[in-house]
Amino acid sequence: MDFHGAKVAVFIGDQLLIALRDDFAHIPYPNRWDFAGGGREPDESPEQCVLRELYEEFGLTLTADQLLGKTGYETQMPRGTAYFFAAHLPSGSERGIRFGDEGQRWALTSPTEYVTREDAIPHLQRRLQVYLERLG
Numbered sequence: 001m002d003f004h005g006a007k008v009a010v011f012i013g014d015q016l017l018i019a020l021r022d023d024f025a026h027i028p029y030p031n032r033w034d035f036a037g038g039g040r041e042p043d044e045s046p047e048q049c050v051l052r053e054l055y056e057e058f059g060l061t062l063t064a065d066q067l068l069g070k071t072g073y074e075t076q077m078p079r080g081t082a083y084f085f086a087a088h089l090p091s092g093s094e095r096g097i098r099f100g101d102e103g104q105r106w107a108l109t110s111p112t113e114y115v116t117r118e119d120a121i122p123h124l125q126r127r128l129q130v131y132l133e134r135l136g
Helices: 046-058 111-116 122-135
Strands: 005-012 015-020 036-039 068-076 079-089 105-109
Touching: 005 046, 005 122, 015 046, 015 111, 036 046, 046 068, 046 079, 068 122, 079 122, 105 111, 111 122
Parallel strands: 005 079
Antiparallel strands: 005 015, 005 036, 015 105, 068 079
16 A cells, blocks of 8 residues: 555544744644644554554544545645544543644644634645544
């Protein structure tokens, strides 16, 4: 399976878990609101990649069967395939968050607010919108 990374939109109750990326010029989308996820390590599946990243970034442990809406997207930077997932956790799950050492801070926001923010990552806004439309 050839892909370079994966992201997950984590819903906690009716809110969306997001993280403000570091404000470093050398990273993609500095100082923008992001979802958990990142680059693939050797021999990882998309599910393994996103679950590892979620744990590293937020200290949350999920299982592959909690991941929904697996969708592959072709990307230009880096060139290849990235996967998008969603996961739904009950309200109060934010108490288990242990924010990692990447990013400035985390927040909960409404999905509607995320898709309209000027400081969100545009392709993730589109992917979230597609997922929300599929939910109805």
